[in-house]
Amino acid sequence: xxVETTFKPPKNNVKEVVNxxxxxxxxxxxxxxxxxxEKQPLKSTSLQAGEDTKSNSTGARNLAVHKVLSLDMTxxxxxxxxxxxxxxxxxxxxxxxxxxxxxxxxxxxxxYLSDQIPLDRAIPDTRPDMCAQNLVHDDLPSTSVxxxxxxxxxxxxxxxxxxxxxxxxxxLLKEIILVDDFSTKDNLKQPLxxxxxxxxxxxxxxxxxxxxxxxxxxxxxxxxxxxxxxxLDSHIECNVGWLEPxxxxxxxDRKKVPxxxxxxxxxxxxxxxxxxxxxxxxxxxxxxxxWSTLTEExxxxxNMTVTDPIRCPVMAGGLFSIDKKYxxxxxxxxxxxxxxxxxxxxxxxxxxMCGGEIxxxxxxxxxxxxxxxxxxxxxxxxxxxxxxxxxxxxxxxxDEYKDLFYGHGYHHLLDRKVINIGNLTEQIELRKRLxxxxxxxxxDNVYPDMDAPLVxxxxxxxxxxxxxxxxxxxGSLTFDICDLSKQSQHFNYTWMRHIRQQDMCVAPGKxxxxxxxxxxxxxxxxxxxxxxxxxxxxxxxxxxxxxxxxCLEAGPQGDTLHLNPCETRNALQKWQFxxxxxx
Ligand code: UD2
Ligand code: MN
Numbered sequence: 001x002x003v004e005t006t007f008k009p010p011k012n013n014v015k016e017v018v019n020x021x022x023x024x025x026x027x028x029x030x031x032x033x034x035x036x037x038e039k040q041p042l043k044s045t046s047l048q049a050g051e052d053t054k055s056n057s058t059g060a061r062n063l064a065v066h067k068v069l070s071l072d073m074t075x076x077x078x079x080x081x082x083x084x085x086x087x088x089x090x091x092x093x094x095x096x097x098x099x100x101x102x103x104x105x106x107x108x109x110x111x112y113l114s115d116q117i118p119l120d121r122a123i124p125d126t127r128p129d130m131c132a133q134n135l136v137h138d139d140l141p142s143t144s145v146x147x148x149x150x151x152x153x154x155x156x157x158x159x160x161x162x163x164x165x166x167x168x169x170x171x172l173l174k175e176i177i178l179v180d181d182f183s184t185k186d187n188l189k190q191p192l193x194x195x196x197x198x199x200x201x202x203x204x205x206x207x208x209x210x211x212x213x214x215x216x217x218x219x220x221x222x223x224x225x226x227x228x229x230x231x232l233d234s235h236i237e238c239n240v241g242w243l244e245p246x247x248x249x250x251x252x253d254r255k256k257v258p259x260x261x262x263x264x265x266x267x268x269x270x271x272x273x274x275x276x277x278x279x280x281x282x283x284x285x286x287x288x289x290x291w292s293t294l295t296e297e298x299x300x301x302x303n304m305t306v307t308d309p310i311r312c313p314v315m316a317g318g319l320f321s322i323d324k325k326y327x328x329x330x331x332x333x334x335x336x337x338x339x340x341x342x343x344x345x346x347x348x349x350x351x352x353m354c355g356g357e358i359x360x361x362x363x364x365x366x367x368x369x370x371x372x373x374x375x376x377x378x379x380x381x382x383x384x385x386x387x388x389x390x391x392x393x394x395x396x397x398x399d400e401y402k403d404l405f406y407g408h409g410y411h412h413l414l415d416r417k418v419i420n421i422g423n424l425t426e427q428i429e430l431r432k433r434l435x436x437x438x439x440x441x442x443x444d445n446v447y448p449d450m451d452a453p454l455v456x457x458x459x460x461x462x463x464x465x466x467x468x469x470x471x472x473x474x475g476s477l478t479f480d481i482c483d484l485s486k487q488s489q490h491f492n493y494t495w496m497r498h499i500r501q502q503d504m505c506v507a508p509g510k511x512x513x514x515x516x517x518x519x520x521x522x523x524x525x526x527x528x529x530x531x532x533x534x535x536x537x538x539x540x541x542x543x544x545x546x547x548x549x550x551c552l553e554a555g556p557q558g559d560t561l562h563l564n565p566c567e568t569r570n571a572l573q574k575w576q577f578x579x580x581x582x583x
Contacts, residue, residue, distance in 0.1 A: 071168070136244045280310050456530075
């Protein structure tokens with residue numbers, strides 16, 4: 001097994017939205033008063049039902065609120081006939097196909113088309129209806145928006161920046177920081193400087209060597225002056241009213257880390273596509289990010305509406321706001337993470353286990369181009385880079401559950417000679433200093449629907465034909481009449497593929513005999529492969545001795561145990577555990 005390393009879009013079954021839009025239908029009209037940024041706060045002090053006001057009771061905060069500003073400063077004049085205007089699907093004539101293909105690899109999306117679409121095009125306001133009526137506080141904190149990029153396509157980078165400038169209330173946008181992670185195209189540097197010089201709020205930070213997105217974000221955060229950091233990918237379009245709902249959550253509680261709904265900018269026709277409601281970010285083993293839709297039952301039980309924040313076990317990674325001081329209290333990101341991947345797991349576990357919360361805010365929406373491949377190069381092997389990042393996260397945050405991570409196909413990672421995951425002392429210290437809760441607490445409280453049994457199988461290990469069981473007595477392995485009441489016959493089959501009793505592991509001994517050793521995760525001969533996932537099937541127990549597959553085998557009389565080269569039909573080589581927990 002190799003870890004899945006492509007980032008997939010949320011589910012989208014709502015197809016009808018954008019594709020035949022146009023000026024009248026789909027782009028919600030914005031009131032003139034909404035465009036007035038010297039806003040006149042509404043004189044209401046009541047918040048939306050369901051909002052919590054807990055952190056307001058403490059300080060002497062200004063409780064004045066106003067209706068969320070549904071700003072879109074590009075509304076007029078606007079060329080309604082421009083390609084891709086209003087987020088509708090754009091098509092290229094068939095004689096242009098060659099061009100499309102030629103330029104695809106520059107970004108792994110339709111770069112040719114993107115270059116023809118206005119940099120400040122309108123997109124449909126896809127927020128649920130109630131969102132435009134929501135109230136937010138007048139004294140929200142300001143934010144620094146941080147984009148890091150490497151070799152990003154010119155038109156998408158600029159469109160990302162324009163979408164922030166045009167759809168964020170100016171008084172809340174402290175600055176936009178562009179961190180150029182050592183892009184290779186030197187000829188685009190000066191044009192970018194020149195282009196951005198017309199926007200006093202945009203700053204460009206250039207890294208002197210390739211750092212990867214994690215350290216590039218850290219470099220951006222280090223110079224940020226806003227009270228809140230807002231991270232975005234460099235091929236996005238922020239939708240109408242996207243910012244205030246995020247800042248409102250941070251304002252209510254500085255330990256909330258809000259993320260917008262990530263919508264889809266189609267990589268082929270550049271249309272802006274809605275995604276399904278009620279999706280949250282989750283992970284599966286081995287720490288692979290995914291989306292899952294809340295169950296009807298959960299929605300009913302919690303009386304949820306389409307505009308309520310959705311608590312997420314993990315965030316997708318690219319788009320979120322976080323109180324700057326809180327970000328640093330949490331130790332920011334592990335700077336030992338390279339290039340791409342794993343940082344979303346790290347910050348998610350850290351936030352939840354150390355007292356914070358991650359949520360998706362349905363009234364905040366940002367479109368993102370999901371690309372089939374990374375358009376930039378990885379300095380080292382891509383797969384190994386991501387696996388190494390994940391191993392760092394697992395070692396620091398997963399406690400005994402890290403075996404589930406390794407056990408889902410990462411055996412080569414265990415061999416530290418193959419992958420050096422680097423020093424973790426500081427990360428482990430940080431977790432202690434912050435007095436963060438255990439991973440078990442996280443599973444029980446934040447992600448209770450996650451299936452995470454610590455063992456794959458347990459109980460007696462027996463050969464059905466012979467009705468005899470493995471037994472560990474006085475430090476040696478024997479083969480006895482099965483007896484459930486004897487603790488000496490109880491073994492765990494773990495995610496590390498160990499057949500173990502407490503700290504002792506069954507392993508090959510001299511000359512095809514068997515031995516028992518202190519378990520060692522890094523020692524490959526302690527691992528036994530066993531396919532069965534249910535108690536009805538007997539299967540081999542295979543270990544590898546000097547690159548040969550050897551199977552545990554009982555002597556024909558049922559009195560001995562030894563290793564032999566595996567044979568498919570040999571019943572003396574077939575074993576079962578009494579209970580299988582998972583596979
Ligand atoms: C997702 C996240 C991304 C990040 C990643 C896991 C979203 C929308 N995207 O993958 O933000 O969390 O999962 O790590 O949630 N970049 C650099 N230097 C590099 C590599 C990338 O600056 O060495 C930039 C890149 O130009 C882009 C951003 O980092 O702006 C994210 O990279 P991506 O778009 O390739 O990641 P994505 O969307 O597949
Ligand atoms: Mn991206």
